[in-house]
Amino acid sequence: MNRIKSHLKMHYINTKMSLIIFWSIMFAISVLGILIALYARSRGYNGTITISHMPAVVIFGAISGLVSYNETLPYMLNMGITRKNFILGYALYNTVLSLILSVIFTFLTLWESLLYNLLGFSNQQIGQIFTAFSIGEIFDRIWSCFIITLAVTAFFTLVGSIYYKKGIMYLFGIGALIMLVMFIPGVAAGVFRVLEYIILYLTGDKGYLTMTLFSLAFFLACYSIIYPLARTSQVKR
Amino acid sequence: MKYAVECRNISKNFGRTTALSDINIKLEKDKIYGLLGRNGAGKSTLLNIVTAQVFPSSGEVKIFGETPYENDRALRHLCIVKESGMFLKDVNVGDALDIASSFYDNWDNNLAERLLREFELDRRKTYKNLSLGMRSQLGIIVGLASRAPITIFDEPYIGLDAAGRQLFYDALIEDYMEKPRTIILSTHLIDEVSNLLEDVIILHKGTVKLEGNSEDIKNKAFYISGIKDSVESHVSGKKVLNKEEFGKTMAVAIFDSISEKERKAMEADDLIISSVPLQQLFIFLTGGKMIKRGDMNE
Amino acid sequence: MKIPLDENKLIYMQIAEVIEDAVISGELNEGDQVYSTNQFARLYGINPATAAKGINLLVEEGILYKKRGIGMFVAEGARNMIVGKRKTQFIEDYISKLIREAEKLNITKEELIDLIKTYERGDK
Numbered sequence A: 001m002n003r004i005k006s007h008l009k010m011h012y013i014n015t016k017m018s019l020i021i022f023w024s025i026m027f028a029i030s031v032l033g034i035l036i037a038l039y040a041r042s043r044g045y046n047g048t049i050t051i052s053h054m055p056a057v058v059i060f061g062a063i064s065g066l067v068s069y070n071e072t073l074p075y076m077l078n079m080g081i082t083r084k085n086f087i088l089g090y091a092l093y094n095t096v097l098s099l100i101l102s103v104i105f106t107f108l109t110l111w112e113s114l115l116y117n118l119l120g121f122s123n124q125q126i127g128q129i130f131t132a133f134s135i136g137e138i139f140d141r142i143w144s145c146f147i148i149t150l151a152v153t154a155f156f157t158l159v160g161s162i163y164y165k166k167g168i169m170y171l172f173g174i175g176a177l178i179m180l181v182m183f184i185p186g187v188a189a190g191v192f193r194v195l196e197y198i199i200l201y202l203t204g205d206k207g208y209l210t211m212t213l214f215s216l217a218f219f220l221a222c223y224s225i226i227y228p229l230a231r232t233s234q235v236k237r
Numbered sequence B: 001m002k003y004a005v006e007c008r009n010i011s012k013n014f015g016r017t018t019a020l021s022d023i024n025i026k027l028e029k030d031k032i033y034g035l036l037g038r039n040g041a042g043k044s045t046l047l048n049i050v051t052a053q054v055f056p057s058s059g060e061v062k063i064f065g066e067t068p069y070e071n072d073r074a075l076r077h078l079c080i081v082k083e084s085g086m087f088l089k090d091v092n093v094g095d096a097l098d099i100a101s102s103f104y105d106n107w108d109n110n111l112a113e114r115l116l117r118e119f120e121l122d123r124r125k126t127y128k129n130l131s132l133g134m135r136s137q138l139g140i141i142v143g144l145a146s147r148a149p150i151t152i153f154d155e156p157y158i159g160l161d162a163a164g165r166q167l168f169y170d171a172l173i174e175d176y177m178e179k180p181r182t183i184i185l186s187t188h189l190i191d192e193v194s195n196l197l198e199d200v201i202i203l204h205k206g207t208v209k210l211e212g213n214s215e216d217i218k219n220k221a222f223y224i225s226g227i228k229d230s231v232e233s234h235v236s237g238k239k240v241l242n243k244e245e246f247g248k249t250m251a252v253a254i255f256d257s258i259s260e261k262e263r264k265a266m267e268a269d270d271l272i273i274s275s276v277p278l279q280q281l282f283i284f285l286t287g288g289k290m291i292k293r294g295d296m297n298e
Numbered sequence C: 001m002k003i004p005l006d007e008n009k010l011i012y013m014q015i016a017e018v019i020e021d022a023v024i025s026g027e028l029n030e031g032d033q034v035y036s037t038n039q040f041a042r043l044y045g046i047n048p049a050t051a052a053k054g055i056n057l058l059v060e061e062g063i064l065y066k067k068r069g070i071g072m073f074v075a076e077g078a079r080n081m082i083v084g085k086r087k088t089q090f091i092e093d094y095i096s097k098l099i100r101e102a103e104k105l106n107i108t109k110e111e112l113i114d115l116i117k118t119y120e121r122g123d124k
Helices: A002-042 A054-078 A083-118 A135-166 A168-183 A187-203 A208-231 B043-050 B093-103 B109-119 B132-146 B162-178 B190-196 B214-218 B228-235 B260-268 B278-286 C011-025 C037-044 C048-060 C078-104 C109-118
Strands: B005-014 B017-027 B032-037 B058-063 B078-082 B150-154 B182-187 B199-204 B207-213 B221-227 B239-246 B249-255 B272-275 C064-067 C071-074
Touching: A002 A054, A002 A083, A002 B093, A054 A083, A054 A135, A083 A135, A083 A208, A135 A168, A135 A208, A168 A187, B005 B043, B017 B043, B017 B199, B017 B207, B032 B043, B032 B190, B043 B058, B043 B078, B043 B150, B043 B182, B078 B132, B093 B109, B093 B132, B109 B132, B109 B162, B132 B150, B132 B162, B162 B182, B162 B190, B162 C037, B162 C048, B182 B190, B190 B278, B199 B214, B199 B278, B207 B214, B207 B278, B214 B278, B214 C011, B214 C048, B221 B228, B228 B249, B228 B260, B239 B278, B249 B278, B260 B272, B260 C078, C011 C037, C011 C048, C011 C078, C037 C048, C048 C064, C078 C109
Parallel strands: B032 B182, B032 B199, B078 B150, B150 B182
Antiparallel strands: B005 B017, B005 B058, B199 B207, B221 B249, B221 B272, B239 B249, C064 C071
16 A cells, blocks of 8 residues: 555656646636636627636646656656556546546636626626536536546556557557548447437436446546556566 | 575567576675676666566566565565666656655665765756766665665666766665665676675676676686796696787686696796786676687697 | 775785784784774775675684674784794795796806895885
8 A cells, every 4th residue: 555655646746747837827828818808898799708628627637647657657667666556556646636637627617707707797608617606516517527537537548558568550550440440331420429429428417426437437447458558568678 | 595586597588689598596685796798788688577677588586585576575675776767857856766765665864865965966956957977876876775675776877977986886885884785786887896796797698607706706717927838738728718929928818716736836837827807807708709618729 | 085906816815915914014913803894895995795705714714813793803823823824925925936036047046145145125
């Protein structure tokens, strides 16, 4: 257990700088957004201003999954951690990171909503924003952001682990294969139908439990591929 | 008795090239070993296998009797510092030490702080902004302060000048005396470290060329020089590493023991005998020249 | 700073010689404590096991003895033992060589003795 604690500490030290920089930029963007909204209103614009930091959060999670796996696996193996403990620690780190990102994201959105309200914008003018300001709504936001980020991070960790073990050519190969399969009549349409269903499932009013289970299943599916890959990965230098 | 490190029939192939073939070595507890070899001899590959970072193609490694692969207990005995460095590039020196301190059970923070001062390394500097020498210093600090029962330094001095390396050697021997442990020093700067080593392993083209106590080895390698005929008659039957002639005189390097009787006979014939320094012996053994037994008159 | 050693000689033999020299010169008296293994290691920048080998050599010869838990001490009669040993060595190393070299130069033994008797040290 001690090892996993040290492992998380390492990730904390490694990630804190990029987290601070990333969220400073997000904050700056949000301030800029408000200024733009004010300017637009002064010029008589009355349409909807959509604010969502969700894509940014997802991108951060994806990059982190991709880059930090490749950076920290050899570092940790060099420190004498077992591959099993590495994966356990990494999955835990993914989870904690997704949660932290979601919390920050939610509070950034909350802060913006309050400010827009204070500045006299109506809820109809700005999408993707808090309306009720209740604890339930805050929790709702955090949780939905969390389960999406978690799934995305796990997926990109999977991509990262394939890249580490097999190299970039292998990834391109997988990509090409997917493209090839898509050319088979009906497959592309089928895949898109499934994706549509998934998205509807996630965004639709399905309740936390189903959504969470869905995300968790995806997370576990990714890690069930990552784990054997990591167990057989070697340090390259 | 349990060895600190034991390699049994280790072989490693990368595609068609053989990096290591049938390595069998046993390293005892609390000794300083020199793993000597030219570039590409397979030193780093062997050390990566010992630390379970790379898998052998065949054979097995034991760390205090246990297989290190996926074995937390065995891995906790190890600390390896590499030439290429193995740190996170966005983390500063202080944080890198902080991380290391939480992974090594015997971590000595006072030692780390002292070495940090001696090397005058700035703890706020990020790893990617460190010079090669500073990166080496950080590696050395981690290696020494880890006080791991088996500490491995794989050419840890790139970019360090002579004074910096001396600081490392001094700190190494000092801390080793305070807390004996198995130390493996992989290097090709043999003349600098030969006095620090208790045992040496010479690796050449993926095989163990020579292994043993460094003083015993030195006691088996001699230069013998004098009149050609006389030299030839005295060294017949001995393993000859190298010979050079200048007119009527001849200097021969042999790799064989000389009995007290033989020594006296040589001295009586005005032959000059001296030990071959380890560095020179290494060059003879790995320079591609074959060791021939006797037959000086070919 | 480290005291440099002769890399053409065995290190442990050099350590033994250093101690012997100290006993002969009177720097170390019989019954005195000798430097520890670690002190030698530090002084010369060598492996302590190698230093111990040199010290053990002298213990085997009876020149040093071990007091458990305290350290190594110069044995009684150590000086005579070393002088005796060095004399044998002196004969082997210098006298025999001297005679052989003299023979080559056609110097008779009588002439050699005269040379030794009348030789004055150049530095005095």
